[in-house]
Amino acid sequence: MPLSFNPLFLWIILEYSCLALLFHFGLSLYSFLSIVVDTASEDLPQVIGSLQPIVAPLGGDVILPCHVEPQLNVEEMTVEWWRVDIKLDTRDPQSDYRYVHRYHDKQHKEDMKKLMYAGRTEMFTDGLKHGNISLKISNVMCFDQGSYRCQIPQLERASVIKITVAPPERCGSPPQCSWRNVIKDAGKYKGRLFYVFIFCYCLIFFRFFIFICF
Incomplete structure (x- = not known):
């Protein structure tokens, strides 16, 4: 007696095999791209800042250490310092474009500073050739407490440094960390791709489960 196969059964098996093959191929591609991207990132110069919060004396001066590693001359590049935890000032139409400090075209752009930092910030011009x-x-105030991002747009690299003003009882509690910025900066593209693969895997399992049960 010749064997007979249900066409629907063959179609389900074929579909399941194709989806499984596609899933494993996509997962392999994702792993390969992750290795390539991470390796390429390690080969590029990095912007390195202090991992520990910097304690700044109220009314005194403070230095936010940040440098390029390996050592690189950045005199021809743009260096931007800005606050990541301050909301835009609706009274200032150019608030979105103002920085704590900006170095561009071998000049320190005083006209692009936030008003609260006017005349109070400076960079070490002689150190730029060494990546500093x-x-x-200067004259640290309570509102200086918070998180600062140091970045070089040409390198697409940045580092965040936190300042804590002392004594703390005179400035109130420090601002809370913004998870919105953390999530935004951390692997937004690789994360989306990973979730797509998980969804495909769940879809394959669900269809196979429906076939077995019914």
């Missing part, structure tokens, strides 16, 4: 992009803030 540290920032000095």
